[in-house]
Amino acid sequence: MEKKVKPCIADETILKQRFLALRDTLDLLSGKWRFCILLNLHYYEKLRFKDFFEVSKGISPKVLTSELTTLEAHQLIEKSIEFTPTKDIAYYRLTQHAQEIWHVLNTLIEFGLSNRKEVIQSLHQNDK
Amino acid sequence: MEKKVKPCIADETILKQRFLALRDTLDLLSGKWRFCILLNLHYYEKLRFKDFFEVSKGISPKVLTSELTTLEAHQLIEKSIEFTPTKDIAYYRLTQHAQEIWHVLNTLIEFGLSNRKEVIQSLHQNDK
DNA sequence: CATGACACTTTCCTAAAGGTAACTAACCAC
DNA sequence: GTGGTTAGTTACCTTTAGGAAAGTGTCATG
Numbered sequence: 249m250e251k252k253v254k255p256c257i258a259d260e261t262i263l264k265q266r267f268l269a270l271r272d273t274l275d276l277l278s279g280k281w282r283f284c285i286l287l288n289l290h291y292y293e294k295l296r297f298k299d300f301f302e303v304s305k306g307i308s309p310k311v312l313t314s315e316l317t318t319l320e321a322h323q324l325i326e327k328s329i330e331f332t333p334t335k336d337i338a339y340y341r342l343t344q345h346a347q348e349i350w351h352v353l354n355t356l357i358e359f360g361l362s363n364r365k366e367v368i369q370s371l372h373q374n375d376k
Numbered sequence: 377m378e379k380k381v382k383p384c385i386a387d388e389t390i391l392k393q394r395f396l397a398l399r400d401t402l403d404l405l406s407g408k409w410r411f412c413i414l415l416n417l418h419y420y421e422k423l424r425f426k427d428f429f430e431v432s433k434g435i436s437p438k439v440l441t442s443e444l445t446t447l448e449a450h451q452l453i454e455k456s457i458e459f460t461p462t463k464d465i466a467y468y469r470l471t472q473h474a475q476e477i478w479h480v481l482n483t484l485i486e487f488g489l490s491n492r493k494e495v496i497q498s499l500h501q502n503d504k
Numbered sequence: 505c506a507t508g509a510c511a512c513t514t515t516c517c518t519a520a521a522g523g524t525a526a527c528t529a530a531c532c533a534c
Numbered sequence: 535g536t537g538g539t540t541a542g543t544t545a546c547c548t549t550t551a552g553g554a555a556a557g558t559g560t561c562a563t564g
Contacts, residue, residue: 257412257432263419269488270411270481276491278406280522283398291391297541308523309542322491335532338541348487353398355483359476360397363404363450408552425511436553441512463562466511 273352276322281307281315283353286342289325290350294339316340324349401480404450409435409443411481414470417453418478422467444468452477 257267277283281304288303289295295303300312307315319325324346330337342350405411409432416431417423423431428440435443447453452474458465470478 257416263415265489266485267412267415269485269492270415271488272492273484273488274405274411277402283402284395287391287395287398298539306523308525310524310544311522313542314522348490352483352487355480356401357394357397359480360399360401361393362476364397364400426509434553436555437512438514438554439552442552 276324276349277353277356279315279318281311282319285315285319286324286346286349286353289340289342289346290353294328294341296337296339404452404477405481405484407443407446409439410447413443413447414452414474414477414481417468417470417474418481422456422469424465424467 257263284304284307285300288300292299292303297309297312297316300307301309304312316325316327320327323343325340326343328339328341330339412432412435413428416428420427420431425437425440425444428435429437432440444453444455448455451471453468454471456467456469458467
């Protein structure tokens, strides 16, 4: 999922660890649908596979599978089964660990909101 | 620079504005070299075009130009000319407005640092 | 006036992310 | 046992981000 050739900076000590940490986080969020999935899961608490097609309009099952797999591998979401008398239902939900990323997303959102007012208006005309 | 077909969520009111704001911010940071450039500019304060090839190892002039252009369009960096007796030197530096994004980057870095210890070790073996 | 440094631009190419569509396997309802 | 729903696969195709390499225009220095 990540690119093979990764960006790289010169400084070996002070900057590098922070740089790698930043890249990790952005790798985690940069998939086209990742943050969409996380945001929806935060809002709806739990979602089934099919639900994502309703709340994340435009995603395909192939992409959804791969995004869910990646997010699960990074322990941001987890799959749980609810057993009912007639059948078992699989749900996806955020992990405890993902609560931390929620703070991150909020920071990004707050920046985006303030930015949107000033700068972005000339771009993104397509999504009023 | 942004993808034509953009991810989309269902909810029209509560979630949507926050979703768009989040996408804006991630669009801004998701370029392969964007955050590298920003981080380096924060660290070195000002850099010339050629300097980026030293501090951002692996970037090509074509990509550098397009990333700088985008960042400048979003008013995160600016080009300034320093006049010396013999010649003029062009520098890039962060704008006032970018100070705000520095807080954002720090949040991403802090998350990445704590995450790196727990989860990521099995991945990214290639960049100790 | 030639040579080199600087700041790009242009052209071409590749790899990978993502889209489309069809298919499968399991389960339940009727 | 047929049809529908769910949860995915699989195969193929398109788009686009980014890389490589060479070229351009402008200065300045020798």
